[in-house]
C-alpha cells in the first residue's frame with residue numbers, strides 16, 4: 001500500500017488537527033483517519049463493559065474488539081461515529097472522554113491492538129491521518145508529515161469557544177490546566193510519545209485563521 005499517498009497530521013489537543021484534516025480530506029477526495037476517535041472509543045467501551053483503566057489485558061481486548069463504524073456527514077459536520085451500532089458522536093467528544101482516551105493511550109498493548117485497524121484506512125486514492133503518532137509510528141513512510149501546534153493559551157481559548165457553541169461554559173483557566181495535563185501525559189509517555197517526526201514540517205497556527213492554516217498545509221503537501 002506504499003504507493004497510496006498519506007498525509008500525516010500530528011499535534012496536541014486544540015491545535016486544529018480535526019478541523020484541518022477534515023477540510024483537507026474533502027478537498028483532495030482522500031479518506032480520513034481520526035485516530036483519536038479510536039482511543040476515545042476504547043475508553044468509552046471499557047467504561048461501558050466495566051473494564052478498569054488499570055486492567056491492561058482487559059483494555060487491550062476492548063481495543064482489539066471495537067465494533068466501530070464511521071459514517072460520512074455533510075461538509076463541516078464531524079463524521080458520525082457508531083459504537084456497537086449506536087451513535088456516540090457527541091458522547092466521545094467530551095473533555096472527560098478525551099482525558100480518558102489519553103489515559104488508555106499510554107498502554108502499549110492498547111496501541112498495538114489499534115495499529116492494524118489504523119493502517120487499514122490507507123486505501124486509494126489517498127489518506128489524511130489525524131493523531132499523535134501518525135508520522136512517527138503508524139505511517140512512518142507517509143508522503144507528507146505535518147506537526148500542527150499552537151500555544152496552550154490559544155488552544156484553551158479555542159476549546160472554550162467550541163464548548164460555548166455547544167452550550168457548555170467551562171472557565172478558560174480550567175481548560176488550560178486540562179490541556180497542559182494532557183500535553184504532559186501525551187508527550188512524556190514511553191509508548192509513541194507526541195513529538196514531531198524528524199522529517200515533519202512544523203506549522204504553528206497561533207494567530208492564524210483556519211483558512212490560513214489550510215493554505216500552509218496544502219502548500220506543504222504540494223497541492224496549493
Ligand SMILES: Nc1ncnc2c1ncn2[C@@H]1O[C@H](COP(=O)(O)OP(=O)(O)O)[C@@H](O)[C@H]1O
Nearest residue numbers: 013014015016017018019158162205208209210
Ligand atoms: N487556526 C484556527 N484559528 C481559530 N480557531 C481554530 C483554528 N483551528 C481550529 N480552530 C478551532 O479550534 C477548535 C479545536 O480545533 P480541533 O480541530 O478540534 O483541534 P484538535 O483536533 O487538534 O483537537 C475548533 O472549535 C476549531 O474550529
Ligand SMILES: Nc1ccn([C@H]2C[C@H](O)[C@@H](COP(=O)(O)OP(=O)(O)O)O2)c(=O)n1
Nearest residue numbers: 013014035036037039101102105131132133
Ligand atoms: N494517534 C493518537 C491519537 C490520540 N491519542 C490519544 C491521546 C489524546 O490525548 C487522546 C485524544 O485524542 P484526540 O485527537 O481525539 O483529541 P483532541 O481532539 O486533540 O483533543 O487520544 C493517541 O495517543 N494517539
